[in-house]
Amino acid sequence: MSVDTSPRTTGPSGLGDGPSLKQPSLPRRTGTFTAVAAVLLALGFRALGFGWVPAVFLAWLVVVIVVPLWSTSVEGSRKAIDRLVTILVTSAFALAMVPLAQIMYTVVSNGASVMGIDFFTFSMRNVIGEGGGIYHAIWGTLLITLATTVMSVPIGVFTAIYLVEYGANNRLSGWIRFLVDVMTGIPSIVAGLFAYALFVVFFGPGVRMGFAGAVALAVLMIPVVVRSVEEMLKLVPNELREASYALGVPKWRTIVKVVLPTALAGIVTGVTLAIARVIGETAPLLITVGVSDSVNFNIFDGRMATLPVFAFNSIQSPGFPPGPSIDRAWGAALVLMIIVMLLNLVARLVSYVFSPKGER
C-alpha cells in the first residue's frame, strides 16, 4: 500500500478556504498598562481633591468600563468579557490584600519600637512603667501551644485515619464527621468555659493552670486537624493501598508505611495551620490560665502569661503612664505574628523535605 505524501491543495492561497485564524487584538502589554493607568488615575483623582477611597474607587470604575469597551471595539465580545473578568478577579485579590497589608504595617510600625534584647529576656515582674519584656509570655505561649499540639495531633490524626481507612461511609463515621463539623464552629470562649468547668470539678473553683488552657485550645484544634488530615489521606491514591495489599502487607502496616508517608507533607501543613489557628486565641486562655507577670515553666501549676493575653491585658489595664504598656502590647502582637510566620516556614521546609521525590 502506498502512502500519498504529496502536499494537500486546499485553495489558491495554500491556507485553506475557511475563515482566517488571525484576529485583531489589543497590544500585548495591555494588562500592565491597565494597572499603571489605574494607579495614575487614582493619583489624579486624589490630586483633584477626592479622598483616598473615592479616588481609588473612581479609578477602578473608569478602568472597568473603558477597558472592556475598548476591547469590544477591537477584539470582539469574547475577549472583552475575558478582560472584564480578569480585572474583576484581580481587583478582588487586591481588595483582599488591603487588610493584610494594613495589619502588617500597623503591627510592625507600632511594635518595632520596643524590640530589643531586654524585650525578649525580661519578664514583667516588678516592672512599673517603662522597661520589662515578654520573656514569660513567649514561654507561656510556646509551652501551652506545645501541650495543645501534643494532645490534638494524635487524636486528630487517629480520628482522620479512622474516617478514611476504616469508617468508609458507615454510620459512626457519618456521626463523627457531623460532630467534628459542629466542633469547628464552637466559639473559643465556650471552649474556655468548658475547660474551666472541667478543671473546677477536679481542682476546685478558682483553678488556673496552663494545662487547662491547653485543653481548651485542644477542643478548638482537634476538629481543624481532623478535617485537614482527612482531606490529605483522601488524596492518597487507592492504587498505592492496593499495591501494598497485593504484596501481602497487612492493613495497619499499609497505613503506617504507605499512606501516612505519602500524605506526610500535607499533614504537616494542616497541623501547622491548626497551630496558627489556636496560638492567637485569647478568651479561653484568659479564663483558664489567667494573667501573670512572672515566668512559670510549670503548665500544671498556677497562672501563666501568654502573648495574646499579655497584649490584651497591657491594653486593658496599662497603668500610668499608659504609653510603655501599650507599646509592649504591640510588641507582643508582632512577636506572635513572627512566631506564626516562622511556623509556616518550618512547615514549608518539612513538606519540601518529605514530599514524594520526583514529583516536586
Added chain:
Amino acid sequence: MAKSIDVSDLDIYYGDFLAVEGVTIPIRARSVTAFIGPSGCGKSTFLRSLNRMHEVIPGARVEGKVLIDGQDLYGADIDPVAVRRQIGMVFQRPNPFPTMSIYDNVLAGSKLNSKRMKKADADVIVERSLRASNLWVEVKDRLGKPGSSLSGGQQQRLCIARAVAVEPQVLLMDEPCSALDPISTSAIEDLIHELKEQYTIVIVTHNMQQAARVSEETAFFNLAGVGKPGRLVEVGQTTKIFSNPDEEATEAYIQGRFG
C-alpha cells in the same frame, strides 16, 4: 513452587449487585492463562477474587469455591494477608510507591513487612528481580532515584519486579500492557515467557494477539446481556479458542464481529 487454582461455581457480588456469575475454571500450574472479553464483563473482578483483593472494596463478597492446591481460599481460617503473599498481582496502571527509591520499591514486599535482611541478600534480590523484569540494565546505575522518575513502561516493569521479589506462587496480571508502547509490551511478554517456568500466571488482556502470543489457555468472558452479570463463556487451549472455538460468541468476539 507454582500452584494450580481450581474455581468452581463462583459468584461475585458488589453489595447486592451480582457482577460475575457461576464461573468454573481450572487454572494449571506453570502455565499462562489469558482472560479475554469485552470491557465490564468481570474479567478484572474475577482476577481480583483469586487473591482476595476483591474484598478490599467495601461491600464486595463472593460465593463459591476457589481451591489453591486443594486449600479453600475463602475458608474461615484463611488469612487474606497470607494469601496475598503467595499470590502476587500486577495492576493495569503502574503504581510504584512515590516515597520510595527504585531499590526500595523492589524490596517493598519485605520492607513494608519490616523483615530484616542483610544488605548483601537484599542486593541479590534486587538484582535478580530487576533482571527478571528486564529492567536491570536501564536502572542499575540509579537505584537510589525515586521510582516515579521512571517512564511508564519502566514503572510497570518495576511493579513486576516488586511482585516477583516476594517470590509468589501465582502471579495475577490485570492488563499489564494496556498503557505501554509496543517495545515495553514486547519486553513484558518476553518476561511472561520466562516467568511461566516458575510461576502460574493469569493475565487479563484486551489484546487478542497478546493472548494468542503468551498464553497456553484462554478463557472468554462475556456479559449475558445488558445489566446482567458477566459469565465465563468458554475456556480451553489457546490454539483451539483462536482457531476453532466451541461457542459462536467466542468466534464472533475474536474475529471482531462483536457488538
